[in-house]
Amino acid sequence: NVAHGLAWSFYLGYLQLVLPNLEDSIISFCASHRSTTHLWGRGSRKLLILVPLNANISHKLEDEDSNIHFYDNLPNNEIDRAGVRGRVYKHSVYRVMDEDGKASDCVVEYATPLLTLYNMSQLSSAGFGEPERRQQVLLFFRTLQEILDNSLECRNRYKLILLNDEHEEDPHFLSKAILRHVQQQE
Amino acid sequence: NVAHGLAWSFYLGYLQLVLPNLEDSIISFCASHRSTTHLWGRGSRKLLILVPLNANISHKLEDEDSNIHFYDNLPNNEIDRAGVRGRVYKHSVYRVMDEDGKASDCVVEYATPLLTLYNMSQLSSAGFGEPERRQQVLLFFRTLQEILDNSLECRNRYKLILLNDEHEEDPHFLSKAILRHVQQQE
Numbered sequence: 628n629v630a631h632g633l634a635w636s637f638y639l640g641y642l643q644l645v646l647p648n649l650e651d652s653i654i655s656f657c658a659s660h661r662s663t664t665h666l667w668g669r670g671s672r673k674l675l676i677l678v679p680l681n682a683n684i685s686h687k688l689e690d691e692d693s694n695i696h697f698y699d700n701l702p703n704n705e706i707d708r709a710g711v712r713g714r715v716y717k718h719s720v721y722r723v724m725d726e727d728g729k730a731s732d733c734v735v736e737y738a739t740p741l742l743t744l745y746n747m748s749q750l751s752s753a754g755f756g757e758p759e760r761r762q763q764v765l766l767f768f769r770t771l772q773e774i775l776d777n778s779l780e781c782r783n784r785y786k787l788i789l790l791n792d793e794h795e796e797d798p799h800f801l802s803k804a805i806l807r808h809v810q811q812q813e
Numbered sequence: 814n815v816a817h818g819l820a821w822s823f824y825l826g827y828l829q830l831v832l833p834n835l836e837d838s839i840i841s842f843c844a845s846h847r848s849t850t851h852l853w854g855r856g857s858r859k860l861l862i863l864v865p866l867n868a869n870i871s872h873k874l875e876d877e878d879s880n881i882h883f884y885d886n887l888p889n890n891e892i893d894r895a896g897v898r899g900r901v902y903k904h905s906v907y908r909v910m911d912e913d914g915k916a917s918d919c920v921v922e923y924a925t926p927l928l929t930l931y932n933m934s935q936l937s938s939a940g941f942g943e944p945e946r947r948q949q950v951l952l953f954f955r956t957l958q959e960i961l962d963n964s965l966e967c968r969n970r971y972k973l974i975l976l977n978d979e980h981e982e983d984p985h986f987l988s989k990a991i992l993r994h995v996q997q998q999e
């Protein structure tokens with residue numbers, strides 16, 4: 628079950644490493660961006676992890692929704708990993724506008740392992756096709772949710788956002804989904 | 814089968830992205846390190862990927878063998894990936910000494926997904942234990958070998974080095990294994 632291993636890999640090789648440092652990265656980011664007013668006045672200080680059911684992932688969020696703007700990257704976090712010295716881990720900050728034009732600052736990204744699921748489903752040699760892919764995304768989501776629920780060091784530092792693709796013809800589907808989850812936690 | 818998915822992920826999410834650029838990175842590295850004599854006079858311009866059967870991975874190769882010295886990192890390769898802008902991919906260059914003290918320059922690292930296999934085998938919640946782990950490492954190695962054999966864009970740009978842990982009490986086991994593989998291809 629590919630999704631099971633990818634969820635564990637995402638947690639053990641990434642979330643467990645980066646989530647404990649997220650708050651400090653945001654504090655340091657705000658200190659170096661003082662000239663921007665209202666930075667993080669509204670928004671979320673959790674890592675927002677997007678999990679689209681169709682595994683259809685963009686590399687730039689603004690390509691998906693014009694109400695989303697790339698703002699800047701959080702400071703680099705360098706960690707020696709498996710022989711690579713100072714491997715860089717970082718996240719991107721986006722400003723997400725609501726329908727009244729008010730901006731919320733968020734650290735948001737897609738769950739990268741879904742790219743692997745998507746690409747595997749396109750290659751016959753990889754052993755599974757498009758019908759199984761949706762099931763695998765759900766299995767990835769549930770496995771990851773369960774792992775994170777039991778993780779003390781990651782508690783309250785993330786939000787998993789499952790994106791149902793039924794409303795994709797709405798050009799502001801993504802910004803609305805993000806804002807709905809951000810407001811939910813306030 | 815966790816190893817199957819991790820092998821595909823390692824190829825689709827990493828090797829396929831970085832191997833086509835490796836030669837250019839090395840050329841650019843040599844240009845910026847002209848003061849070092851004999852740089853890459855001896856060694857390999859392929860990515861050497863270490864796959865230890867016991868999944869026991871170090872974060873710094875010199876911790877494993879005093880005949881290995883970290884030299885410097887190749888230039889950063891920045892790619893927009895799944896919402897992370899300018900995600901950094903890089904490799905480390907090591908100088909590996911033979912028993913006569915002659916140095917070979919190599920781009921070498923452990924296969925990172927083995928860290929996931931190792932950690933999963935330590936957590937009862939992840940669903941598999943130490944006895945299965947060795948089998949999973951072999952499955953990872955064979956699956957990856959097969960994927961890479963069929964990859965036109967990665968041809969001749971890597972070397973997979975399976976490390977049998979029987980000689981681990983030899984303090985220079987790792988440098989000898991690396992040099993044996995490097996000399997094999999000449």
Ligand SMILES: Nc1nc(=O)c2ncn([C@@H]3O[C@@H]4COP(=O)(O)O[C@H]5[C@@H](O)[C@H](n6cnc7c(N)ncnc76)O[C@@H]5COP(=O)(O)O[C@@H]3[C@@H]4O)c2[nH]1
Binds near residue numbers: 638711819825
């Ligand atoms: N040596 C090495 N250097 C790299 O830069 C690198 N980047 C990825 N990988 C390995 O390739 C495979 C595919 O990567 P993917 O990005 O889909 O999944 C990654 C990704 O979803 C997430 N992740 C890891 N590092 C980052 C990062 N810097 N930014 C965002 N996500 C990351 O956590 C998963 C597991 O990471 P690793 O367990 O380090 O091994 C990966 C994986 O086996 C790398 N391996």
